[in-house]
Amino acid sequence: MDGLPEPLPPLAGPRAEDLAPWACHSARSRGRRHPELDAPTRTAFQRDRDRIVHSTAFRRLVYKTQVFLNHEGDLFRTRLTHSLEVAQLGRSLARALRLNEDLVEAIALAHDLGHTPFGHAGQDALNTCMAAHGGFEHNLQSLRVVDALEERYPQYDGLNLCFETREGILKHCSRANAELIEAREPGGVGRRFLDRTQPSLEAQLCNLADEIAYNAHDIDDGVRSGLITLDQLQDVPLVARFTRETLAAFPTLGGRRLLYETIRRMLSAQVYDVMSATAAGLAEWTPSDVDAARQAPPLLRFTDAMRAESTALKRFLFANLYRHPQVVATTVQAQQVVHELFAAYMDAPTQMKGHRPLGAAPARDVADYIAGMTDRFAAREHERLTGRNLIT
Numbered sequence: 001m002d003g004l005p006e007p008l009p010p011l012a013g014p015r016a017e018d019l020a021p022w023a024c025h026s027a028r029s030r031g032r033r034h035p036e037l038d039a040p041t042r043t044a045f046q047r048d049r050d051r052i053v054h055s056t057a058f059r060r061l062v063y064k065t066q067v068f069l070n071h072e073g074d075l076f077r078t079r080l081t082h083s084l085e086v087a088q089l090g091r092s093l094a095r096a097l098r099l100n101e102d103l104v105e106a107i108a109l110a111h112d113l114g115h116t117p118f119g120h121a122g123q124d125a126l127n128t129c130m131a132a133h134g135g136f137e138h139n140l141q142s143l144r145v146v147d148a149l150e151e152r153y154p155q156y157d158g159l160n161l162c163f164e165t166r167e168g169i170l171k172h173c174s175r176a177n178a179e180l181i182e183a184r185e186p187g188g189v190g191r192r193f194l195d196r197t198q199p200s201l202e203a204q205l206c207n208l209a210d211e212i213a214y215n216a217h218d219i220d221d222g223v224r225s226g227l228i229t230l231d232q233l234q235d236v237p238l239v240a241r242f243t244r245e246t247l248a249a250f251p252t253l254g255g256r257r258l259l260y261e262t263i264r265r266m267l268s269a270q271v272y273d274v275m276s277a278t279a280a281g282l283a284e285w286t287p288s289d290v291d292a293a294r295q296a297p298p299l300l301r302f303t304d305a306m307r308a309e310s311t312a313l314k315r316f317l318f319a320n321l322y323r324h325p326q327v328v329a330t331t332v333q334a335q336q337v338v339h340e341l342f343a344a345y346m347d348a349p350t351q352m353k354g355h356r357p358l359g360a361a362p363a364r365d366v367a368d369y370i371a372g373m374t375d376r377f378a379a380r381e382h383e384r385l386t387g388r389n390l391i392t
């Protein structure tokens with residue numbers, strides 16, 4: 001080792017004594033579907049996060065719609081920036097609650113990998129196309145991406161992630177699909193939907209961080225787009241409370257900074273609310289380990305008051321932003337693109353350039369191909385196959 005510094009001892013993530021008993025400990029992971037040796041300097045969950053960041057599906061998130069179509073503006077959230085915000089909120093909460101931050105980060109970065117182009121419009125259209133072929137669920141698709149669709153390793157398809165990361169990615173799943181997963185993988189990630197138990201607290205945390213993130217950034221993007229205003233949002237108690245609080249502290253503040261300060265205070269209040277509601281639940285249940293936490297009721301939660309306020313905000317955003325005529329108009333075109341792409345590839349599967357069919361069924365191969373597309377690739381493919389440009 002002449003001339004080289006002495007190697008430092010490996011720093012392998014959170015020490016067991018820093019984690020709560022009910023947290024997921026990487027050394028006690030239920031493991032990977034294809035057994036692998038441990039990495040010398042990273043825990044199993046850190047390695048999962050790194051595999052996700054290096055995946056093709058992750059890079060595509062930058063050109064996938066969250067709410068506003070990708071080409072409508074450079075500052076709106078995309079699936080990528082949304083996922084980063086979920087990871088940031090998730091990690092802060094995980095650290096405070098002594099949960100496994102690395103696992104939370106891995107789940108957060110992967111949670112939207114299965115989303116179609118064009119946001120929920122794309123997903124609804126693909127689900128309709130797949131109605132006679134088992135349907136399309138984006139959570140299940142995220143799992144399919146990390147289990148089968150990614151092509152990175154010589155020995156297996158997918159990323160070969162740990163059980164705990166895959167458990168967190170599969171946020172929802174119909175009973176029929178859970179039964180299919182259970183048949184392939186007995187006692188695996190489909191099981192809890194049949195047993196009606198909870199996922200790990202890290203997985204529960206990511207669901208809440210997702211909700212806190214999109215409620216906040218959809219307000220920001222909605223106001224930026226001009227489709228909703230901060231004035232209008234004063235009808236929503238959760239927003240009005242923090243606008244009032246901000247104006248009490250900074251009476252002359254207006255415009256962008258008033259909006260940001262309102263959102264910032266709202267985010268902090270939700271994070272602290274989750275911490276105190278969760279701490280109370282944990283004090284009551286004191287699960288001895290992660291399996292006991294899976295058997296308990298959902299322990300990562302808002303207080304009832306915050307849950308009601310968050311629901312009211314969601315209702316507002318649904319009525320005034322997601323269902324805004326201007327958003328709906330782009331939705332209709334995006335759905336037409338997906339429907340026509342689906343029909344074109346079903347007629348001529350050889351048009352799916354560079355696609356590796358998994359061979360389950362022709363329709364599922366087409367759904368995998370379309371789901372993997374970015375907004376702009378879908379628009380270009382649609383134009384190539386139909387000669388019409390619907391997304392301008």
Ligand code: MG
Nearest residue numbers: 082111112210
């Ligand atoms: Mg999300």
